[in-house]
Structures are given as structure tokens and as C-alpha cells.
Amino acid sequence: MVGTPTLAIVLDGLSTAGLDTGCRHGVPWYVAQLGSQLVAALANPSSSLSEGLAGALERVAALHPECDLGNPGTPSATVAILRQQDGFLDHLVLADSPIVLEGRQGFSVLTDLRVDEVLPELRAEVEQYETHTPEHKEALQRFVTAQRQTRNTPAGYWVAAAGPEAAEHALVGSTPINGVRAAAVLSDGISRLVTEYAMATWSRVFTTLRTGGPRELIDTVRKVEATDPTGRRWPRYKSGDDASVAFCQW
Numbered sequence: 001m002v003g004t005p006t007l008a009i010v011l012d013g014l015s016t017a018g019l020d021t022g023c024r025h026g027v028p029w030y031v032a033q034l035g036s037q038l039v040a041a042l043a044n045p046s047s048s049l050s051e052g053l054a055g056a057l058e059r060v061a062a063l064h065p066e067c068d069l070g071n072p073g074t075p076s077a078t079v080a081i082l083r084q085q086d087g088f089l090d091h092l093v094l095a096d097s098p099i100v101l102e103g104r105q106g107f108s109v110l111t112d113l114r115v116d117e118v119l120p121e122l123r124a125e126v127e128q129y130e131t132h133t134p135e136h137k138e139a140l141q142r143f144v145t146a147q148r149q150t151r152n153t154p155a156g157y158w159v160a161a162a163g164p165e166a167a168e169h170a171l172v173g174s175t176p177i178n179g180v181r182a183a184a185v186l187s188d189g190i191s192r193l194v195t196e197y198a199m200a201t202w203s204r205v206f207t208t209l210r211t212g213g214p215r216e217l218i219d220t221v222r223k224v225e226a227t228d229p230t231g232r233r234w235p236r237y238k239s240g241d242d243a244s245v246a247f248c249q250w
Contacts, residue, residue, distance in 0.1 A: 002035040008246035017144040022071025030075035049092035054167035069162035072148035076161035094170040114157040127235030189241030
């Protein structure tokens with residue numbers, strides 16, 4: 001997660017499931033480089049969010065040309081960007097890290113769930129096993145191996161990876177800022193408290209952010225997950241996913 005007084009960015013690196021990526025640097029390095037390049041690119045107010053993302057992707061790729069950037073498992077990440085500019089909140093989402101706006105009439109969730117439509121039968125296979133079991137690990141590797149073949153293709157889903165063309169497939173839009181009270185830019189490790197676990201509402205999430213801040217919200221997610229450490233109640237890829245949130249108020 002990175003940002004400035006008018007910019008919030010959440011990047012969530014995709015799990016490798018222990019498989020080869022063709023890159024000696026790794027996913028954390030990739031996410032860190034992409035974050036810094038995005039902040040630099042979007043400091044230019046004339047650059048759209050899509051243009052900024054495309055340029056950042058090109059520059060990150062140029063930082064490690066010796067790696068196999070054509071590997072389908074090359075380091076990649078979801079992207080959620082919110083920028084305040086000229087009386088509007090511009091947003092970009094690529095994959096399943098959502099942006100939630102609290103308006104005067106309720107909450108709006110901005111997200112890209114195309115990934116959920118890919119290979120549902122293999123996803124179901126992973127979810128039938130408890131986490132940390134050999135069967136779960138093997139099923140997850142089969143799923144990720146197959147999923148990589150659909151990544152950043154017209155028949156699959158799109159994420160930030162090595163090619164700038166992914167930026168063209170992001171979901172973008174603008175909202176007048178005078179209609180928004182607050183916003184949260186989140187990784188899906190946080191949003192699942194509402195969307196997967198059904199243990200909170202967006203209203204409750206925003207109340208927690210106001211009163212206890214991001215740390216309290218993350219602690220709430222971890223406490224819920226601790227009641228189901230093996231994924232029996234809430235099937236998932238691992239016991240707890242990366243959790244990041246940027247909270248913005250006006």
C-alpha cells in the first residue's frame with residue numbers, strides 16, 4: 001500500500017503456490033517496484049490512471065529484463081487506485097482488490113471479479129480440502145498452474161504483470177467528491193470479512209475504520225479467521241491472506 005495526500009494505491013501480489021515464476025526477484029519486490037512507479041507516474045495530473053498504470057508496468061519490466069517475463073507465472077498483482085483531482089474521485093480496479101465508497105445514499109463497491117469466473121471446477125476442488133493439508137496444496141498448485149494459462153488473456157482475467165496492455169482492461173471511472181463521505185481501498189484479505197465470511201457489513205467496517213483505524217479492522221479479520229484455521233467453515237486458499245486498507249475521509 002502506498003499513497004500521497006490525494007492518492008491511495010493498494011497492490012496485492014498473487015500467490016505463486018510454490019511454483020516457478022521465471023523471476024529471481026519475487027512477488028514482494030515486484031509489488032514494491034510497481035507501487036513506487038505508480039506514485040511517480042500519477043504525480044502528473046494530466047496522466048489518466050490507465051496511462052499511469054501502463055507506464056508503470058513498462059518501467060518495472062525494464063528493471064529486470066534478464067528475468068523470463070514471458071513466463072505465465074511472472075510476478076503479478078491486483079491493483080486498486082483512488083485519486084482525488086478537480087472535484088472528482090477517479091478510480092481504477094484491476095482484479096479483486098475493491099474500492100468501497102460511502103455515499104449519502106449508502107455504499108458502492110467498485111471491483112473486478114472476472115477472476116472468479118475462471119476454472120470454477122478447479123477452484124471447487126481446492127475448497128473441498130482443509131488448508132495446510134497435502135491434498136489442499138496439490139489442488140492449489142493444479143489450480144494456479146491452469147489459472148496462469150488464462151491470466152491476461154481475453155478468455156481469462158487481467159492483473160498487473162509484465163505487459164502494459166493489462167492497463168487497458170482495468171475498470172475505471174469517476175465520482176463527484178461532494179457525494180462521498182469516505183472511501184476504503186482494500187485488498188481482498190480485508191474485504192472478505194464482508195463478502196466471504198459475512199461477519200460484518202460495510203457500515204460496520206467503516207465504523208471500525210473511523211473509531212479504531214486500519215489496525216483494528218485487520219485485527220478483526222484475523223480474529224474471525226482464527227475461529228476457522230483450517231478453512232472448514234470458510235473454504236479458502238490459506239488461513240489468512242494479506243490484509244491492507246487505505247481509509248480516506250472528506
